[in-house]
Amino acid sequence: VMRSADAFWAAFRGGSHVVEGVPDAVLDTMVENLAFAGTIADIDKQVEKLRRFEAVGLGAIALRLYADPAESIRLIRERVVPALA
Incomplete structure (x- = not known):
């Protein structure tokens, strides 16, 4: 995840749920465990x-x-x- 920081920022700035290079399963796990x-x-x-x-x-x-x-x-x-x- 840390190696993909630029991709996270790009998705955030673009208002996108797609983070290039990060599998959906990883994103789903992050949302489930880190977000409220x-x-x-x-x-x-x-x-x-x-x-x-x-x-x-x-x-x-x-x-x-x-x-x-x-x-x-x-x-x-x-x-x-x-x-x-």
Whole structure:
């Protein structure tokens, strides 16, 4: 993946899901294990992912909230934080 950094940047800048030289299986694995995205129905799955990250030493995350940031923050406060406390 690190050898393909330029290809990742090119895909990002171009708004493409295709990263030249990186197999789809690798991209799928990265999305599944490194990204957080979904609907309200996915909260429990995402909490479990955060627990796995914590178990291997991750102590902080950064979030990018899209459509309705205020609602996202409310859901995080009400559903995610208590589940991780």
